[in-house]
Amino acid sequence: MFGYECNYKPFESELFELARQFYTQSGGRGFSAVQTVAFDGGGASDTITADGAEYVFSYSDAVPDDKTAARKILLRQRKISLYKALQDRLGVSLPWGALTGVRPVRLGYGLLSEGVPPGEIAAAMSEKYLVSADKARLVSRVIAAQSGCVRRGDGKTVDFYVHIPLCPTRCNYCSFVAVPIGRLQKYVEPYADALVREIAATAKTLADGGFSVASVYVGGGTPAALPPELLRRVLEAVPYKDVEFTCEAGRPDAVTDEKLKIMRGAGVNRVCVNPQTLNDATLRAIGRGHTAADFFAAYEKAYKLGFTVNTDLIAGLEGEDLAAFTRTLTAVRALNPHNITVHTLCNKRGSDIAANGQAFPDPNASDAAGAMVAFADGYLSDAKYVPYYLYRQKLAAGNLENVGYTLDGFRCVFNINAMEENLPVAACGAGGVSKKIIPSAHGVKIERFANVKDIKLYLEEFNKRLPLKQIFLSI
Ligand code: SF4
Structure with a gap:
């Protein structure tokens, strides 16, 4: 098995997921890693001990005041540090690099909205998130295939x-x-x-x-x-x-x-x-x-x-x-x-x-x-x-x-x-999740209304829950 600990708890579960991916990618080779994060003077650093070897990474990128934007930047830094340390120590790379999320294409669209030309999306994915060349190209091909689809609706x-x-x-x-x-x-x-x-x-x-x-x-x-x-x-x-x-x-x-x-x-x-x-x-x-x-x-x-x-x-x-x-x-x-x-x-x-x-x-x-x-x-x-x-x-x-x-x-x-x-x-239906997409300072905010998953309970609560969903959808 493997062990992973981080002193900065808000990021620990996402970083654990990245460490877990290294465990499966390395054929189940056991390892232990401890990541110590320090914030000082506007910068941040990681000291990572992986199977006895120590790695230190420092960052001085400007971090915005906005909490959501700052979290994204700081988490990406921590993931990059952990990725580089484990890649070096275990000698394996992950197909999706330092990404742990379920929607990598969205990051490609994010790069487009930052002004990266379509032809450079793959290179930018590899550089920014350490994604393998094949997977970065896959993102770029998917974006090309989605061309002409409504990107964000009119809300109606x-x-x-x-x-x-x-x-x-x-x-x-x-x-x-x-x-x-x-x-x-x-x-x-x-x-x-x-x-x-x-x-x-x-x-x-x-x-x-x-x-x-x-x-x-x-x-x-x-x-x-x-x-x-x-x-x-x-x-x-x-x-x-x-x-x-x-x-x-x-x-x-x-x-x-x-x-x-x-x-x-x-x-x-x-x-x-x-x-x-x-x-x-x-x-x-x-x-x-x-x-x-x-x-x-x-x-x-x-x-x-x-x-x-x-x-x-x-x-x-x-x-x-x-x-x-x-x-x-x-x-x-x-x-x-x-x-x-x-x-x-x-x-x-x-x-x-x-x-x-x-x-x-x-x-x-x-x-x-x-x-x-x-x-x-x-x-x-x-x-x-x-x-x-x-x-x-x-x-x-x-x-x-x-x-x-x-x-x-x-x-x-x-x-x-x-x-x-x-x-x-x-x-x-039971388990159906309605969603609203609301423009926000960070692009969009998703609000959800989830129907009860269990069919028996769905039937029991039908008359109570349906009006709530109707209100959710109508405002
Ligand atoms: S049990 Fe049904 S929903 Fe689940 S994988 Fe099989 S076919 Fe799909």
Whole structure:
């Protein structure tokens, strides 16, 4: 294991996360690091003892009076110091350098707004945050692919989200509050009824406030886990039919011709059919409850019905090597889906794999996951896919990222907006989080209203919580 301590507590958890990334990146080599921060005379310094070696870094950058801006600068300094010390002591580099946040693309946009030319974003990311050349270029490519998307709205345009946290079974890596539908049978119909009411009430609040809707996303969970009639009622309740309308149909074992036709009839124009892997042994091991053949059948139905189709894959699944991942990716790509999203396995708290004692990603999996992600990027780029949105998650194998790739003309605008927090969100359903984006001295401030996650509690508190959300959205 590793140990990390810092005398400056406000930054300790973010710095701990950076140290943790070094631990997994170095194949689980144990180390201990102590960082002592000192502020004096307008400057700051770090003394870092890493496995007996001492490193000292001093900074004299001007620090603004504004607390938020000052925090950003001071934290970045501490991260750079720790990064350089551990990089030297352990002899490894991290793909995302000193970054620990989940939205690196946003930092690229920040550089653009500071006047860095688009062609120099990658170099500036590497210089300022020590990001590897490949990942810095990836940020720059994502920004280029997002060109023409609304960067910040007028405050009166929102995205509309509906959450259905039900699945056929629970995958062992899942950290969402997604419940196997069989366990909640008696709540399924009341939940669909409540959703229909919440969708109608939210749509009325938006109409009364003069809001327009840019895109709709019905996610989960596995929305297609709902029985056909309930799925129809929920989707038909959404009154926005001439916009990008995605239903994350999800697990191939829940996708049927009947449900796809219901989606089509309700105005859905994009679906996700997600295999994650096409290796049946892995699918069994991770509790997916479907086979590769189920995926091919579901995909074909969706494609034939004219949907824009996304397929999700995971790099770094237990027991899979680069050859297995390559087989999956090439077979999926041969189907020519409009979007392919490549996730990196995370074993976040709440998943069965984390509960089984794997507190961190397997340190030995870093190199394999890195090779898979690099292969995917090169292979998909050769096949004319471009990376168009990107985010990171804590505890991802190899400290890597999740990337959405698209063929030209098929970007999912909801995904871009969600990652970059471009537009407010009006969210319905258990666990749905509505967001307001408020201009502030530091760019924007995000305010959130979270619906109760547990379906039973959501139903119990429905009448009390819905008016509160309506007030949140209307002012
Ligand atoms: S399909 Fe997705 S949401 Fe459902 S259990 Fe699996 S990972 Fe979780």
